[in-house]
Amino acid sequence: MVLAYANGNKSLLTYLDKQLTGDAQATGEAVLALYEQPQNVGEFAKKSKVTPFNQALTKNAFLLLARKNTSQAVAEYDQVVSGQHFDKATKQTLADAVASRLMSTTDASLAKWRDSKLAHSHNTSILERRVRNAIREANWKQTQLWIDRLPKEAQQTPRWTFWKAKLLAQNGHKKQADKIYTSLLGERDFYSAAAATILHKPIVYPLTKAPTSTALLTPYKKSLARVDELIILKKTTAANREWGYLLSKITNVQTKRQLAVYAEKHQWHYLAVQATISGKLWDHMTLRFPLAHKWLFDFFSEQRHIPTSTMMALARQESALNIHAQSHVGASGLMQLMPATAAETAKKLDYKYLGKQSLFDPSVNIRLGSAYLKMMLERNDNNRVYAFASYNAGPGRVAQWKKETAGKLDVYAFIEQIPFNETRGYVQNVLMFDIYYNELMGQKAALFSPAELKAHY
Secondary structure (H helix, E strand, O other): OHHHHHOOOHHHHHHHHHHOOOOHHHHHHHHHHHHHOHHHHHHHHHHOOOOHHHHHHHHHHHHHHHHHOHHHHHHHHHHHHHHOOOOHHHHHHHHHHHHHHHOOOOOHHHHHHHHHHHOOOOOHHHHHHHHHHHHHOOOHHHHHHHHHOOOHHHHOOHHHHHHHHHHHHHOOOHHHHHHHHHHHOOOOOHHHHHHHHHHOOOOOOOOOOOOOOOHHHHHHHHHHHHHHHHHHOOOHHHHHHHHHHHHHHOOOHHHHHHHHHHHHHOOOHHHHHHHHHHOOOOOOHHHHOOOOOHHHHHHHHHHHOOOHHHHHHHHHHHHOOOOOOEOOOOOEOOOOEOHHHHHHHHHHHOOOOOOHHHHHOHHHHHHHHHHHHHHHHHHOOOOHHHHHHHHHHOHHHHHHHHHHHOOOOOHHHHHHHOOOHHHHHHHHHHHHHHHHHHHHOOOOOOOOOHHHHHOOO
């Protein structure tokens, strides 16, 4: 019943309760009652004997209350932790659970409680959220305070090293800031590119070119032949599985690199990307970022007045160039369009949309995906940061974030304060991928346009 409670499975709780007999029945009824009214958790903790069962039940009831009524959980916290004699680590776990739900509170007393508990937390994820809250409010003193409270390992990551420099610069310590920015240069990382941009230096990153020898692939000729045949027969899912199985059997990085070369030579773009991921071949940019379907991207680049590199960067992030990619929510194809979005976009284009299955056709997907991206750009004065965030999280959420930041931030701070980890990483990745694709096509590119840098976010 405790496990069912923790997973929020009321029907299973009820079923299990019916299996109990004798004295155990009363305990089962108490569990059900506490599930229906978790606000009574403080009273339960105080009056119940301290046992592993009661501690587990109290913990789960308190976590349920935190989800249902966070302010009530704050009120019950002291009684809960004292009533069941929780140890220091459990107390902090429960406090973190409540504090994480108070990040956007406007209640001063709740915010004070949240910060008093987070002052003792070692939960990097929650503390980083607190940093971002301070950034969102342009409260640089609080930003520095909460960065300083991050675990040392987190503080030393490129992300928070960059922010240490940025805060120093804002406080007039330019020489110290520039020294830290310089330490970040030369890496294949958004914050390295951001540091280079601030220092007005070229963006550089490690590059490796793979040799073209196929000798290492001799033992895998039969497997490669099966992949080839499955692709010819358009059994793409089966081909992807065969390729994944082949990669899983190989431990030698050089062999995986040759598989990536082989796949790209045969224009199996998605399989080449998968091989680079499996082999952690992060410096092999020509293999990681194939110029797949370039003529289609070039064609719609002219139609939409969007650089080919930008569209390819977005497609690479969305699907890893798998034309048959499908997300758990139904987004499909190279540019991962939702069927409803595709239908609405096609209507605006006066294009005959033939349904979800047509989104697995690259020409259809790029036609509609590029048009939707164009809409997001036009909606945001051609600002790619807003447009990429809108493409991932939806234009409504981006409008809300813009309202909250109210022009108080620069581009770096706006990206950092994005509350969704996925969307923040998405925006940073696509901006970097745009640079990679530009350079692969023999063009130089900046991380941000002059207008994006000058804008108030």
